[in-house]
Amino acid sequence: MDTNAGLRERKKMATRTALHQAAVRLAADQGLDKVTVEAICDAADVSRRTFSNHFASKEEALLYSDHERLRRFVTLVRERPATETPWQALTAAVEGFNAEGPAFDEEFMDKLRMVRRHISLATHQAATYAAVERDLAAEIATRLPEATASPLRARLLAAATLTSMRVSFQYWLDQPDAGLDQLRLDALGIVGEKFD
Structure with a gap:
C-alpha cells in the first residue's frame, strides 16, 4: 500500500x-x-x-520550481535539532540550502528574467513566498524562547528570512560576480542583527 x-x-x-x-x-x-x-x-x-x-494557472506552473525550493528550505529548518535557536537553525538551513543549490542553467535564468519583467509572475511569486512564510513561521515559533515567543515575532522572523533570500538572489542577478551562497548568509546575518 x-x-x-x-x-x-x-x-x-x-x-x-x-x-x-x-x-x-x-x-x-x-x-x-x-x-x-x-x-x-x-x-x-x-x-x-x-x-x-x-x-x-500558467504562472503557477512556471514558478513550480521556486515553490519546491522554498518548501525544501522549510524542511531543512524543520530537520535541525530542536535545541537550536531560530537563527542557528535558519543559518544552518541556509548553509544546507546552499550546499544543495541547483546549477543555474540558461533556461532557469530566462525564467528569472521573466519574473522581473512580468507583473503577473511577480504577483504569483509573492503568493508563493506568503504561503511558505506561514509554514516557516510555525517552525520558528517552536524555537523561540518563552520570554520572546509570539506569533507576530515568528511571522516577522520568517518574512525577514525569506526576504533576505529573495533580495540576495535578486542582488546576485544584478551582480553575478558576487557569490550567491555568501550573499545569502550575509543577508541573513544582517537580518539576524535585528532579531537576535
Whole structure:
C-alpha cells in the first residue's frame, strides 16, 4: 500500500515537473503573454484536466520550481535539532540550502528574467513566498524562547528570512560576480542583527 502511494506521488511530481518545464520552455521561446495553458498541455502531452489537477494557472506552473525550493528550505529548518535557536537553525538551513543549490542553467535564468519583467509572475511569486512564510513561521515559533515567543515575532522572523533570500538572489542577478551562497548568509546575518 505504501509502495502504491509512493508511486502515485512520484507520478504526480513527474507530471508537475513536465508541465513546469514545458511552461518555462514555451515562455522563453514565445514570451509569457503568448503562452496558453493549452499550449503547455500539448507540449507536456497531458490533458487540460490533468493540468488543472496540478496547477491553477500558467504562472503557477512556471514558478513550480521556486515553490519546491522554498518548501525544501522549510524542511531543512524543520530537520535541525530542536535545541537550536531560530537563527542557528535558519543559518544552518541556509548553509544546507546552499550546499544543495541547483546549477543555474540558461533556461532557469530566462525564467528569472521573466519574473522581473512580468507583473503577473511577480504577483504569483509573492503568493508563493506568503504561503511558505506561514509554514516557516510555525517552525520558528517552536524555537523561540518563552520570554520572546509570539506569533507576530515568528511571522516577522520568517518574512525577514525569506526576504533576505529573495533580495540576495535578486542582488546576485544584478551582480553575478558576487557569490550567491555568501550573499545569502550575509543577508541573513544582517537580518539576524535585528532579531537576535
